[in-house]
Amino acid sequence: MTDLASHGTAPLPTLPPAVSGARIVIVDDDPGVRELLTGFLVDHGFGAEAVGSGKALRERLERRECDLIVLDIMMPGEDGLSILRSLMHRADGPGIIMLSAVTSEVDRIVALEMGADDYVIKPTSPREIMARIRSVLRRRAAPGSGEAQPGAAHAPHVTSDCFGFAGWTFDSRRRKLVAPGGAVVAVTETEYRMLAIFLRDPHDVHSRESLADLTGKENFNGNDRTIDVHVSRLRRKLARGSGDEIIRTVRNRGYLFLPRVEALVA
Template sequence: MSETAERKHIVVLDDDAKLRLLIGEYLEAHDLRVSAVASGAELTRLLEREPADVVILDVMMPVEDGISVLKRLALKPDAPGILMLSAMASDVDRILGLELGADDYIAKPVNPRELLARVRAVLRRRGPDRSEQAVEDLIRFEGWLADPSSYSLHAPDGSPVDLTTNEFRLLLALLRRPGRVVSRDSLMLDVHGADAEFYDRAVDVGISRLRAKLGQHGGGDLIRTVRGEGYLFVRRA
């Protein structure tokens, strides 16, 4: 295997050329392979040619903002890890990014050492490439079909349900504990890993969106809220 193939591929999407250069040089110096692009369109063309392990994505960009790009990426079954960059550092902004599918969120101005640590944390949480993992069994419930290997969900009528990566991870965490109450902290760990910062509302909003999407196909009552405790995937008789 070549040196290029062995190194993890990181893509930096930011309209600031100087910042792209700074981040790229720092990550390259720490044994990561970096590609830099200035727009969502450039990112799309790049990913069609070559997959990425992590995309570092600026929120505030002209033409297509980072949130729009995030939504597109998170719906892909082979979505890369996504680390958001933003000058907006409020909890609301962090929660929005996390619940839409980002793996992490870091405020500008960027400390290169912190950014490197967070990129490595995302790589650790994601583990080996899915193609290298054993294919996990399909999960069938109430006529639904969930495929953990492709992060896909089909409703009882066979129609696909568009879930973000994090919405699917939330569903999977509940499916693996049917009939048991799962705390918000446990769900946050399952979705974002041990390095995650905890925002209860990120889980609540993610569950709300997941429940709404299930509800469009008659499954809105499959997830029950247990006040003060967490969430439970309902086993029907």
């Protein structure tokens, strides 16, 4: 049964070209949800289509890539979290927004820990889903900002597309993170932008609020632990390739990137 709220008729703001033409795939077992969301997104300039299962999604991705997937969690057979897990091995994969009637904070954190870029609670409206899509795509369309945290002890801003730190290499233009042993490590869009922020302004303390702003998260709430989840997930990935501490939590201030950062020639 379709449980998305009415989307109303008020006009929406014009989207940037890099966002408005994006290819979106809706994955939901409810035909009503699929029809409502795809119709709304197509009406507003997106290349949207829908499938009803993980199998159908994989067949679709074999034919053509997409920019973002809106993925329902509660589906019969293979559920959304299983599908999400199968997509996370790709370093250049699409953005993923989970859609769920489950309101538990634990479930939301699990989805974010697994690699989702956002998590939307049903019932909601196509208008809100479109706003979340726009936010994720906007983060993908723009390189990470290098603004220093106001009032922090400033270290030199690193101007480069390729960085080296603690045996790792990170090519921000190609969005490629390589571990000390040479393995390519998949990162989500939020992790990519967060790492770019740390590397361009190493040794500055970045507050949760500034990371939320620079990664494009709108309407940040001080009690929202989403940024902490993303930092924790990035920290664990970096810890697997090095025994060194990479990201340190600075009590009541934010996060500090510890390694020496070098600008490399790509």
